[in-house]
Amino acid sequence: MYQDTKRPKALDADALPTSDSPPAPRGSPEKVNTVCDALIKALQSRKTTNLQNIITAHVCKSPPALDDGLLLVSELMKEDEKVAEKAVEHICFLVDVNRLYENALGLYNLELALLVAQQSQRDPREYLPFVQHLHAQPELRRKFEIDDHLERRVKALNHLQALDVFDELLAYTTKHALYHDALRLYRYDVPRLRALTDAYAAYLESTSKYREAGLAYESLENYAKATSCYRTAGATCWQECLYTAAQQQPPMSADALAELANALADALWEAKDYAAAATIHLESLGAIDMAVRCLCKGYHFADAIRIVIQRNRPDLLTTAVDTGLADALGTTTEFLADCKAQLKAQVPRVAELRRKAAEDPLAFYEGERAGGGDIPDDISIAASSRVSTSASLFTRYTGKAGSVGTAGTGVSRATSKNRRREEKKRARGRKGTVYEEEYLVNSIRRLIERVSATAPDVERLVFALVRRNMPERARAAEALMAEVSEACTAAVAEVFNSPEGEEKKPEQEEPTWQATGGEAVLQDFVLGRGKKLEPPVVTALSKLTLLGS
Structure with missing residues (x-):
């Protein structure tokens, strides 16, 4: 009497379907494509009687082989227009007609695109002027406008290169930020490569990628712009900045160079790169005392002592090195x-x-x-x-x-x-x-x-x-x-x-x-x-035996 009320065996919670879970796949894409290819091959000899089946097999692939199905329709248009119209009706029944129209345009076949568009509910005034405009264009220009319309920017860029309209290509590259592809196309055309590099450098500068922008300007020997970008990039580019500043023509004034070097040294000091700041003070500004101060601040005392003697300034041993040692000792203590x-x-x-x-x-x-x-x-x-x-x-x-x-x-x-x-x-x-x-x-x-x-x-x-x-x-x-x-x-x-006692305990299960x-x-x-803490590593001090400790 109560047989229907018996509860079935409990299923695993992970195995239960939910409203958010996607439906189970019917087969892997590779298997589906293999079956479709086998079906197309078997029906190819009987194409006349199995045309719809062949088109369906193309569409059922993962992803759908719409271009192959449209190419089949294109071949039929040359053989029998009535059969081609039936084929178009069938493929438009299977796939969104607007998507098919875009694919037909992508094949650069205007007649096929027009035939597909006629199957849609769109007003002919929406597509006929565009198709007529494309039909009046030369082949390369037509392909460019089609790819631009379909937002296939890289292909459109290649068509512009084939048209040999570099000014238009440069403007198109700038508009759509296609610098990498454009530079690849003109890597062996030095004059045009320089023009593209200059545009790319300006783009990098506008997107705050100053280090790369400086490199691009430096490759063009535009040292003034390179110096500006390297300086804006920060203290990490101090060497590149000083190099490009020295390469400028006409050369920078001594005051401007000193101001730049001081600014870089201050930035390096703030970044705690005291050795680099000392290098600038020593080599670019000739300020030995400031160089020694920077070295002592960075605990590079051996370099400070060496530079003092090398530059014949033993007086700095007392006034700069010893002072730096005292400051460092106080800070450390x-x-x-x-x-x-x-x-x-x-x-x-x-x-x-x-x-x-x-x-x-x-x-x-x-x-x-x-x-x-x-x-x-x-x-x-x-x-x-x-x-x-x-x-x-x-x-x-x-x-x-x-x-x-x-x-x-x-x-x-x-x-x-x-x-x-x-x-x-x-x-x-x-x-x-x-x-x-x-x-x-x-x-x-x-x-x-x-x-x-x-x-x-x-x-x-x-x-x-x-x-x-x-x-x-x-x-x-x-x-x-x-x-x-x-x-x-x-x-x-x-x-x-x-x-x-806790080390030997088994790990607790997650709640x-x-x-x-x-x-x-x-x-x-x-x-x-409850988890074991990873201990930090303590670095022991290597004591001097000379001190007797």
């Missing part, structure tokens, strides 16, 4: 002291937050959220692991045990707004929030990476201090760097190593539920806490 203080403050705080999370996970993750008074009976608050409490926490927050639904577009907008708000809150990592630990861990990681990147500079500083007979300062800098490196190593061991809005940000955070 201040930086390392700040790093040391930050580690002392942040590492214990991370340990404290982790201890609180382990002791009472639910209270820790609840944070400042409202509605924390009523705890349902079916929620586990056991602190077995960082991830095991995530499902119950999000059940608590969302009020649902497995899925999250929406009630319309308004809910979706509110969900997105809440998510953005929560992402900003996570990025700030304000003290007292659940995101504080993640913020501190990332801060410690960045600090260790900065300290490791500073190690080579400190080594050069210590070496230069010894060379300038300042061993006590060298020992102090070396000792402080070693102390900070040891603190970084200890921080890596404490912050980035998994706690005991079948998915939170939305701000809760999704918190979910991602909680699940991420």
